[in-house]
Amino acid sequence: MRPLAAALAALLLAACGERAAEQPRAPEPANPAIEIKARAVPLNPVDPTQDRVGNFVYAGGLALTSAQTTRLHGLSDLDVLADGRLISVGDEGDLLKARVVLDGAGRLVGATDARLTALTGLDGKSLEGKDNRDSEGQALMPNGDLLVSFERHDRIWLYPADGTPPRPVPSPDAKFPFNEGMEALAPDPARGPDAYFTGAETTGRTWTCTLTTACAEGPTVPLSLGFGLVAARRLPEGRTAWLLRAFNPITRSVIDLRITDADGRVVDRMELRGPLTVDNFEGLGVVPDKTGGGVRFYLISDDNFSKSQRTLLLAFDWKPPAGR
DSSP states (O other), rough: OOOHHHHHHHHHHHTTTOOOOOOOOSSSOOOOOOOEEEEEOOSSSSSSTTTEEEEEEEEEEEEEEOOOSSOOOBBBOOOEESSEEEEEEEEEEEEEEEEEEEOOTSOEEEEEEEEEEOOBOSSBOOOHHHHHOOOEEEEEETSEEEEEEEETTTTEEEEEEEEOOOOOOOOSSSOOOOSSSOEEEEOOGGGOOTTEEEEEEOOOEEEEESSSSSOOOOOOOOOTTOOOOEEEEHHHGGOOEEEEEEEETEEEEEEEEEEETTTTTTEEEEEEOTSSOOOEEEEEEEETTTTSEEEEEEEEEEEEOOTTSSSSSEEEEOOOTTOO
């Protein structure tokens, strides 16, 4: 998350008079059980009949709020499992667990069974201080353990599935710009059950790691001017999905979801920009369609705890173009 971009976004959106997200009147602590209010949003508010962007078919979208906590904000990465379970870390050291609700046609219509808790430190206590709790990326490992990458104090920690305190795991031997570090983090199952990879926001550099070996530098993701790498996920058939984000006062938020093959060639891509429904998307979840070879993508936005931005959860269904 870039502070200047966040500030510019807040000022610009406020000037446009967008409706502020619902919040309690006074601060509330993170609450283990919360109710999420999910309001449906169209893909294109100007043309509600639009149902796709290229080969990416819109499968529903929600604006998420809660009247029970001030902590349902800043969501920075995302995993959605085949059974509907959702896991998302926030950049104030929060961990959201919920379940997506689909209608009979498989479209996203709600979120339920939500629990919001604080990430803990190595001592088992809640993380204190922004420089320690700026969680940005996550990798849900095959055994249920969760890896989390942090900015400001750059590191990767493993949170065991059994709820015991986290422990450090290998991270790149690199120095990142302040608050512009390892936003992308994901499992790397083709390399083994303990493998993962991470990417740097401003340079697109990537590294592959395991829980027991040092990280090795991999290919660099090409970044267009103004774009940063904010999330990534491996896909079937050796493909990888990369989520890139840009912001400037003229175009506002622009999102590039790019799919590459095993050799790094672009297979397909989707661009989200106004007038389409778009915000500061930083999280990317994937649910492969085991019967048809396609993928359900979920995108979640980091609203920077700003009343002029929204926490959006969008779903898109994608199938590989013929011959790719």
